Amino acid sequence: MSTGRIRVLRAIPGSTSLGSILRDFSKKPEGVVTAFADSMLPACRQILGEDSPLEVLSFAEVVRSFLVVCGEEALPLAQSGHKEAALAYSVRGLESDSPFYRCRDFPGFHEALMRTLEELHLWGVDAAEMKELARGAEPRLMRKLNDLAEIDLAVAEVLERLGRHQHSQHIRGCLDSVMEVEGDQSRILVLAGAEECPLRVDWLRWASRQGIDVTIAFDRHASDANIFRGATAMIDQLGVKPGTIGPVNQLLRNLFTDRSEPDEAVRVTKVSAADPLAEVEWALRGSASAARPDRTGIYVRDLESYAPLIEAAAKRLAIPIRMTRRAPLLTNSFARLTLSAIQFSASNDVRSLATVLRSSYLRLSGPNQNELGTQLRTCYAQKQAQWETLENWAKEHTESHEWLVAILDWRRKAANSGWSLPEWFGLLQEFNRDQRLPWARLENKGGLMDERDRRALNQMERLLANHISVDNVTEPSKTSLEGFARLCERIWRSGDVSIPTAEEGIRVASDPALFGDIERIHVLGMLEGVFPRRRSEDPILTDAERHAISALRSFAPKLADSESKAQKERDEFYRVCAAGKSEIVFSYPLADDQRDNIPAFYLTEAERAMGGESRIHTHDYPRQELAPLGEESLFDADRRLRQAIEGPTESPLPLELVTEAAKNAVRPPDGSPFMPHMLRDALQCPFLYLVRYRLNLRVKRQSERWGSLRKLPQSAQLLSKQDLADAEHALQGALESELDLLYADVPDWEMNLLRAGGQRLIRDWLRREERSREKWTKDAGSLKQSVAFGGEYTKNVMPGGVKLEGTLAGISRLGGYNVAHIYGSTNADPKSMTDSDRLYLGLHLLAVHEPGRDGAIEMETTGSKRSLVILGRNASRELASSAVDGLQVVDLATADDLSEAKKQFYDQVKKSLRTAVQTIMEGRVEATRGEHCAWCDYGELCRRSQGFGEDDSPFALEEEEA
C-alpha cells in the first residue's frame, strides 16, 4: 500500500475560485469531487458540466463507498426522521434525576440533542469516550456525559435494528480498516469550507494513507483578517502548508481588517426601503432588470420569514424565481383533509364531518352542504345509531356522495379492532389511494397544486413510517383508531414539507454556495440582530462544560463554544460578499410592523472596507414610491399602480339605489304585512332593513350566535309550562337544538361558553317566570299561547292600513290590560328610548288594545330584567315592580294627563310608522349612522358605518368622542 498525497489549498470563497479549483482538478480525467457541505455540490456539477468524467458525490456517499471497498458492512445512512424518532424513543428511558429528564418530551430538545451528539461524533467523541470523559468530570457534567452516552448507544442500537448507520460510524469504520485502492477513487477533491470537524480530517488523513491523492480546499480571507478559524484549525490538524487561490476585490481584501486598500473594483450598493415587502419588491425589480437576470441571486439570511414576502412580490410583479421553501405540513389542505377524515372516523360525533364539507376537493354546492349538515344533525340525534344511520343514508346517496361512503367504509374497517402500527400504516395508504376520495386522485393531474399534494402525501407517509419503523423495532403494540388519529396529529403537526418551485428564474437562497456562478447578489434584511445573529450557548452542553470536556481531552481539538460559533457570523458574511462577482447590493427595511429598525453593523464595515460612504452607492426608496416612476416601470403591475396613484381620485360608490329595477326588487309588494321588528329596524336604518329582511343576509359572527339564544323561551313554549321542571326541561332541549345548529361554525370553547351562558339564562328566565306569575298574576284562563296578529284579542291592521304579521309568544289578561308576551331586546327604559323602540312597543300596544282595555307588554330579555310595559296606569289593578325578582313596570306615559300622554305617544308611533313604511315602499336604503353601527354587522356593505365608513372621515366616531 502506497501513501497518497495531501494537498491543501486555501481559496477565497465564491464561484471563481471554485471554477479554478475544479478546472485544475479536472486536468486528470478520473477522480471524485466532494464537499463537507452538500449545498456546494450543485455548483460543482454546474461548473463541471454533464460531460465531465469526474464524479460529484456527497461526502457521506464517498465515505460509505470507501467503507464498502474496505469490505466492511456499510448500512444505508439513517435519515434525520429516523434519528429523531430513535432519539425520542431513547430519551423515554431517562431517570427522573437526569438533567435532561424535564425536557424529554419536547421536540426542540430532541433536535438540540441530536445536533449536539452529531457534533460530538464529528469531534471524534463516541459513546465510549463520553463515558470515559465522565469519569474525570465534575458531578453534573459527569451525569450529563453518562446520559448522553446512554442515549447515543440507545439511538445507535435502534438505528442498527432499522438497518441504518450514522455517518460518523462509517468514518470510524474506515479508520479501523484498510483499503485496496483502485480506479477513480485514487483522487479526491474535498471542498472543506471552514466548518471544523476533526473526525473528517482524520478520515482525510486515513484516505491519504490508503494511497489516495487528497486535495482539500479550505476557505480563506483575501488578506490577514482572522476569520475562517475553523479552516485554520483543520489545516493545523493536517499539518500541511496550504497554497492560496482566489480573486480579490477591494471589499474582500479589506473586510474585517483595519485597512481600506484599493483593489479590483466591485460595485457595492446600499439600499433602504420602507418595510420588508417594499425591500423585497425593489430587490426583485433590481435583479430582474439586471443585464443578465440569470446570473443574479437574492440572498436572505432568514429565509423562513422572508420567503412568503418574496413569493408574494414575485407573483404580483410576475418575476419568475427559484426558491425552495418549507412550510408546516398541516398548512397543506390535502394533509389537513386527510387528518380531518381520520379524526372524523375516530370521533363519536358524526357532526365532526362538518369541517370537511366546505373543502374545495369535494366541490359540494351550497344546497348540498346544507343538506349534508342537516343530515348529520339528524344522524347525531340517533346517538348510539348515529353511524349506522349515516352509513345507510350515504349508501342511498352513493352516486353523489361516493366519497362519504369511502370514508365510512374505511372507518368501519379501521374501527373494527386494534391494529399494530405497521397495519395502521397499510390502512392509511389504502385510504390515501382510495379513488372514491376526490383528494386521493392525484396520479393523473399536473400542476403545482397537485405537486404540493403529492409532496404532502409523501411527507405524511414518510414521517409516520419513520415513527412506525422505530416503534416496530422497539416496542410494537396495537393501537385503536382514536390512538392512531392522535398519533397522526402529533406527528404531522410538527412536520414540514417542501413547496415546489419553478425551474427557471432568479435564484433565492439562504446559502451563498447555492448561487453558483453569478455576477450580482442582492442581500436582503441587513439588520442588527439578523446579521450577525446574537450569540447563544448550546442548551445541552454549556460553554463551561465544553471547555471542561476539551480540557479532559487535552491534545484533541477543542470543542466549539458559543464564541467560536459567533465568530462564524463573519465567515458567512464574507462568503455572501464573495458570491457576487461584480456587484453586491445590501438592503434593509427601515421598519417592520413592530418598530423602526437599525441597519446591521456589517454595512458600516462594508462601507469602511470600500474606503468610505462616498465609495459605495446608496439608494433610499421612499415609502410612497410603491412603483418605479413613469418610464422606469418594466412590470405591468407597477405601471398599473403608478397610473392609479398619479390619476384622478375616484369617489366612493353611491350609497343609494339608483335604478328603478333595483328599487322595485327590494320594495315589498303593495299591501305586504310587516313584523314589528322589521318596521323598527327600517326606522332605525333603512339599510339594516334591506339586508336583514329583503336580502335575508346573516353574518356568522359571535354576536349573532349570542343573539340566537334570545328565542329559546319562545321555542320552548315557556308560557305554557305548568311547573318549573317541565319548563326547564323544555328550555334545555331548546338550547341543545340551537347549539346543534351552530355546531359547524363554533369552536369548542365557544360552544361551552354558549352552553354555560344559555344555562344561566335559563335559570334566570325560570326564576322570573315564576315570580311574574306570582306578582303579575293573569286572569284565570286568559293566557293564549302563540297568537298571530289578528287572532284572539289582537289586531293586525295598524293606522294607515299597515298590516302586521307575526306571532306573539302569548297573550293574556291582567286586570284591565291585554298583555302581549314577547321575548325581545328592545330598550324599555323611557329615559334612553329611541323612536324605533317606541314604534316597536307602540305597535304591540296598539295590536292588543281594545275598547275599554289598555294594552300592555310583558317583555323578557336576555338582560337581567323582565318588563311590564304599559302606557299609563290602569286603575283596575295595582302593578308593582320588584327589583329583587328582576321585575319592573315601565310606564311610557310622559304627561300627567293620561289621555294627553297616550295621544302624544301614539302620534309619535303613527308618525314613525308612516316614515318606516314610506322608506320601505320607496326603496330608500341609505344607511343611517347611529349607535346601532356599534353592533350592526353590515358595515362593509353599507360602507358608512359610524366606526369605519368610507364616504367621509373614518374617524367620525372618535372625533365625536373627542
Next chain:
Amino acid sequence: MSSDSKTQIPTAEQRQVIEAPEPNFTVIASAGAGKTFVLVERYLRHVEEELLQPDQILTITFTKKAAAEMKKRIVQRLRQKGLMEQAQIAETGPIQTIHSFCERLLRENSLEAGLDPQFEIMAEDRSARLVTNCVREVLASPFDDEPEAEALIRFLAGKRQGFGDNKSPYGILESAVETVLRELRGSKFDYTAVVDRFSNPTVLRQTWEQVMRDCLPERARSVFDELDVPDLRQRAQQACKEASVSVPGWARGKGDADGEYEGALHACGLVHLACEAWWRLDREMDRLQELDFSSLEIRANRLLLNSQVTRERIRGQYLVIMVDESQDVNPIQYSLLDNLGCERVMMVGDAQQSIYAFRQADVELFRSRAVSGTTKRLLKNWRSVPGILNFVDAVFSGLWGQEYAPMQTNTGPMDFDLDDDRSYEGVEIWRQPAKSPTSTAGYIRELIDEGVEKGDIAILVRDGAGALAMKKVLDEAEIANRITGGSERFYTRLEVRDLANVLRATADPYDDFALLATLRSPMVGLSLDSIALLGMESFVIERLGDFEPPVEGDGLKLRSFLEWYLPLNQIADRLSAWEVLAEIYACSDYLPALARRAKGDQMLANARKLLTLATEEPELGPLEYSDRIREIQDLRHKEGDAPADDNDADLVKILTIHKAKGLEWPVVVLPQTDKALTSRARDVVVEPNLGMVATKFGKGQGIMHKLLTDMKKARNEAEERRVLYVALTRAQRRLCICIVPPSNATTASKLIDGFVDPAQMPGIRVRSTYAPQPRPV
C-alpha cells in the same frame, strides 16, 4: 447630544459616572443629559482598563431599538480604539432588552427551566387572544365548589345592557377578570399567594383590616386594633375619633356592613375566576411551549430563584450589569436583576420620567435604590435651549419642590452654558378656548408661516382620541401631518375588513355575505343596485354567471372579477391566507383601485401590511385568517396603521407622549392639556403592589374600593405629572404649550398656568385667541 462619541469630551459630571470607582451604584440622569454616551464610555472603560470581555458585560435597555443603537455605538467605539477582537465579541454580545435577556436565559438553561429550548415567544395579539380564551373557558365552567365565583357570575352575567345589542352576556365579567389577571400576573405576588388571601370573604377581610390599618394615621392604628366593630368604615372612623386625628377621605361616609360583605364576596369571586384563568393560561402556555412577555419574566425569575446551577452559571458569565431606563423596571424584573447576583451593577434612570405604570413599572423601586445606595447625578440637559430648561425647572420646582433636580444648574465653579438672566426664550404659551384643536392648528399654521419646517414639529398628545382630533384639524387646515404609529385601529379599517371578507369569499363561495361584501368593496366596486339584486336570492355565487346588472359598468367589473375569482376559489382553501392575498393582489385590480381612492396611500399601506402580517402566520388558511381578523376586531387589539410616508418626510408628526419618550424635536407642541389628571373610579380596582382587588358592582362603594381607588388616583396623578415632564423635555428649540381656561379638575393646563407669568418670564411668547381672566392677586 451628539451621537459621535469619538469627538465628544465628557463633562465633569459625566466623568464622575464614567470613572466611578464604586462597584454598585445608581445614576439619576435628567432628560437629555447624555446617558447613552455615558453608558457607552463606561462600557469602554470596563473593556479597555479593566480588561473585561464584552460578553462579560450585560447591558439591558428598554427597547430593541435602544439596544441596537447602543450596540452599534459600542462596536464603533471599540473599533475606533483598535480593540478589534472585543468589537467582534460585542457584535453578537449581551446588549439587549430585558425580554431578550430573559429569552436567552431560558433557552440556554432550558434543561433547568424545564422548557423546550425552541419555545416560542407569543406576539401580543396572540397572547391577548389566549388570555381571552382562557377567561371564556373559565366562565363556561361550572363553579359548584366555589360559591363566591358562582355568585359573582350570577350577579353579573347578563348585566350589561350590551347583550340587548347582540353582545355576549359575559362582556362585563370578561373585562373584569382580564383586568385582574393582567395586573396580578405582573405583580410580585405569585399565584398561590393570591389564591390564599382571597380564599373566602372572611380571610380577605382580615387582609383588608391589615391594609386599612396601615393606611390610617399612625396614632389611630393601635386604637383600630383594639376596636371590635363589625363595620370596617365605622371602625376606622371611631379609631380616628378616639385618637383625635382627622378621618382620611377614604374612611368617611356611612358604614354598610352588608355592602362590605358583598364587596368581599365579589372580590373573592372575581379573583377566583382570575386565578382559574391564570392557571389555565400557564397550563396552555406549557402545552404549547409558547410564552408571553409576562411569562418570560416570571419563568426567568423563577429559574434564578430555584436553580443554583443557573445562578452559578450566570455569576460566572456576567461580571458587570448596566441597566438603562431603570425607573421603568417592574417588580419581577427588579427581582430578576437582583437574583442575577452580580456585584457590579450600574442602574441609570430618572424617576421623573417614569411613565409606564400601566405596564407595572414601579418607580418606587428605583427611588428606594437611589436613596439606599450610592447615587450619582447627571443633571445638565444638553437637548433644550436654556429658555426651555428655565421654564421646565420653574414649573417642576414648583410642582415637586425639593424632590426636583433642576436641569439648568451650575454644577461647577463656572458654567458658561448657564443662563444667569433666566431667559425663557423658546417657550410659547398658546391660550385658547377649551377643547379647541382648531385653535392649535391655527397656531401651528402661524409657526409654519414664520418659517418653521413642518418636519421639525411634533405634536405630543395624551391619547389616540387627541391624535385623531389633531389630525382632523390639521387635515382641514391643509397642513401635511401624520400620526406616528397610526390610530391603532388597523384591524377595524374598512380595507382590512374587506380583505377579511374576500378571504372568506374565496375559500367559501357559499358565504353570501362575504361574497356580496367583496363585490361591494373596491376589489370589484359593484353598485348597490347590483348588490341588492344579487342578494335577493341565496346563493349569490350561483347567480353570478348569468347576472345582468342594472347599472352600466357593473357587467365589466363582474366579468373581470370572475376571471380571477373563479379559478382562485377552486383552490383557495388549499392555500395559506397569505398566498390567497398574494394571488388577489397579483390578479385583481385591487391595489390600483385603492390607490384611486381619497386616502388611498393609507389604504394601500394597510393592505400591504395585512399581507405582511399574514405571512407571519403561514399555518392559517383564508377562512381561519379571516376569523382571526374578526376575533382581533372583537378584542379591540391595538394595532397601528401601516405608516404611509417616511420618517423624514416634511410633515407635522402627531404622537403620544409615551411614544415620544427618548426622542426629541426642534419644536414640540403640547395640546390636549385640558384632560383631568386623575381618572374616574372603575368597577374593579387592583393595587398590584399590595396584591389587592376590590369591586363595586353593587350600588354602594365599599371602603376597600374607596381606599384602593384613592390610592390609584394618587398614583395616576403622580404619573400624569411625570408624563407632563417627559412631554416638556422633548423640545430642542421651541416648546409650545396650549393653555385653556381653568376648570374644577386638576389639568396639565391648570398646573402650568399656575407658574406662567409673562411679566416675570422674559422671552416667553404668548399667543392668544381669547382674553384670559386676570390672575388672582
